[in-house]
Amino acid sequence: MKSAIKIGTTGETTFFVEPTHCIEFATDGMPAVLSTPNLVGILERTARQAIAPFLAADERSVGVELDLRHLAPSPLGARVTATARVIGVTGRFVDFQIEARDEHELIVRGVHQRAVVNVAGFTKRVQRKAR
Secondary structure, three states, X not given: OOOOOOOXXXXXXXXXXXXXXXXXXXXXXXXXXXXXXXXHHHHHHHHHHHHHHHOOOOEEEEEEEEEEEEOOOOEOOOEEEEEEEEEEEEOOEEEEEEEEEXXXXXXEEEEEEEEEEEHHXXXXXXXXXXX
């Protein structure tokens, strides 16, 4: 790491729920709503981008743990803001409090952990498995 990751560092992503973000089974009266897998991807990206400025050029962060509760639906067209805040750093592991809100309420809350990895070392590990 080029500098120590600071507790309290926060990332934020705001987006509008589009058809590509919605559940696949929005048929037969089931409304189109933001899917949990898409929301997870956005929360992880928000956390990754929050700590990117602290990493060296040859480092990235990868998700290693996620514990969340998807509390409420967000319909197609809703404006959603995802937030990831660093709550702990232990060696190469970074813990985040994550949440997302739409215009009406909190829709997801949880914790997420990322590990800082060296790209070359990570690539070698993946290549060994791919053989």
